[in-house]
Amino acid sequence: MKTCIAALLGTALAWTASAAELEVVSTLPDLGTVAEVVGGDRVTVTVLCPGDMDPHFLPAKPSLARKLGKADALIYNGLELEVGWLSLLIGKARNPDVKPGQPGEIDCSEGLSEILEVPEGEVDRSMGDIHPQGNPHYTLDPRRMVEVAAYLADRFARLDPEGAEAYRAGAADFQRRVEERLPVWRAAAAGAAERPVILYHRNWTYLANWLDLMVVGEVENRPGIAPSPRHVQDLIYQGRHLRNVLILSAHWDHHDVGEEIAERMGAALVILPGQTGAQDSPGDWFGLIDTITAALAAAAPPAGEAP
Amino acid sequence: MKKIACIAAALAWGAALLVPSTSFAQEGTSTTATGISRAMNPAISVNTLLLGQVSRDDPSREANNIDLQESEIQFTSIVDPFWTADLVIAVHPEHGHEEEGHEGEESHGYALDIEVAKVEYRNMPRGLGLVIGKDYLNFGKHNPLHTHQFAFVEAPIGVQAFLGDHGLSGVGAEAAWNVPLPWFAELSGYAANSPAEIFDPESRDLVYGGRLTNLWDTSDASTVEFGLSGFTGPGAGHEDEPGGRLATYGADLTFKWLSMSRSQGPALNWTNEVLLPDPAEKEGDPLGFYSHLQYRFARQWWFGAGYSRANDFELHEHEEPATDDGLLTVNEYKGNFTWTPSEFSAVRLEAWYQKDTTGEYEDLGVGLQVNFTIGSHPAHLY
16 A cells, blocks of 8 residues: 555656656757757757758648647747748647747747848848848857857746756856867868858858858859859859869758859868758767868868868 | 918928928838837738630630739738737639620629638637638638649639539638647537538528548658548528538548758658538539649659549539539549749649540640749748
8 A cells, every 4th residue: 555655656746847847849959959958857858840851941740730739838940940830830739838929939049149141221032032130040150059048048947937047057058068169169160261162051151150261152142042053153153263162051952053063163062961960960969060060171171180 | 472481481390390200200110100000010911823724625715814813912910919810802803604684794803802801819728729700611621722822723623513613611610629649630610601602692501510630740751641521501402492401521631741851852742632522412423532743853843743523513503514414523634833933933834634424525724823922921831
């Protein structure tokens, strides 16, 4: 009898403990890593977008809405990166806790101190898939991810005040881990910083900004729209005097154009994982940045290292 | 002269008074010159379909022309802490038949139709939804689609024959529940007053219906969806004979696959749907069916192929019966190529062929459809 009561109490305690955790759904795997480090044992994190999938075009599958239906918090990139699918999932999830304006709806871009490429003046769709609030691909800049971590700690604390201290400690741990790796990452990318760089899509803008890469052009002259043959010709012509050009492309981009430009310019096409878990990149977001900087080092070895 | 000078002075004074207020209005981007805030304006979009078509067998102007197929103006907004609202106003050609005495003449103006006017309650308990207003009824996979979401230029014959040329819509209320199962399951039920041509316009009875949707992830890249639907409403009847209670059931099966490793890469949608009008209420063996396949074979290019069959369906009053019992069975074949330079425009070249089982009716046609969207158009459901 005593054994039964103890078992029941144990089950109840375990249930209470798990009920205290936050069920967090992250739209992107990069943000999922931050949430896991910040939240530690107090959160469980489910990611909607698989690593291999371009987050611009994630289909709004009702099965993803089902995951969102159980969440206490939704964290998302914002700046309209998920504009094509997130509102549908929120509607289909029928979860009042994550609807717009609720404490559980967390736009991580609100934690940023600076947003790049905010359009000046009027924007229209002749410019392509332009984001009126600015470039949304900030998760490839570790400095900004530290800001996201601090922001998540604050927002998680509002939902779970008892865990406020743990969340602050988690954000500090994230910052410490980033600061430990920053010199290694920058050193690995030092060779690339000496080369002219062409971006396939503007998802590398924050990475280029962080690593001081010298961006001389873009394959997609209008974001999200296939480059015209004329633009490709112009890019090759204008870059004909450049040497040792690197073309940065995500694994999900259409490589035929990048390969053609690389061949005709004598440039190196560097295909990188676009986000955590892509291209079998190991581990979490830290592993992603390790993989990206290692690939840059392989394509453009830092001075003193053999090519 | 003095009077003119007075008027000029008054105007100058008035203008001087206006200047500060005008400047103030321009400082705030969310305020109009009238001082009324624009910040709460709804998201507005317009989707337009243009269609040029020729038919080998149908000499009518309707089947051989270039025209606006449909233009939809959509407004979406949060009303207040309690409701979210959608309004869709459609403009489309009005090919109505004139009254008796002018048989054969058709009007060729444009008609306005409110396709959607609904609010959704925002504060329902977890897993529950409530929508009140006008919308397409939640029957099957094809009926809830708006024209610009169709896989082909027109709805399949198997759907048109039993749900009407313009689909089933209605004004009423729908409740939905996300059933807590290991896969996505949604159960919905509705009651509505429907103006659809298959129902008796004189009847005060409502249409009652429901749908169960199930969706499984077969992999990260693919899903299988299975749905069951049904409705019952006041049947339209024939001439002086009152219609009984009309019931129709449906089942649909959809497979979707999308390449994970390539943005806007290869993708495949395969949708199959069967409609079964209650045989007790219908003559013959009525059945509607279609199978639509769409494949994206290049970044901006889709190929589509479709088959549909409408078995023993009743002709509309203004159409010439081809058979003694007024029932017709038609097979339909379609194929198209669609160029989608962006998410906001598409050009579709399509060919279709319909033939009835008696061999008296046949139609081979080709169409070119241009589809474009401006403004803040909401994303489409999966």
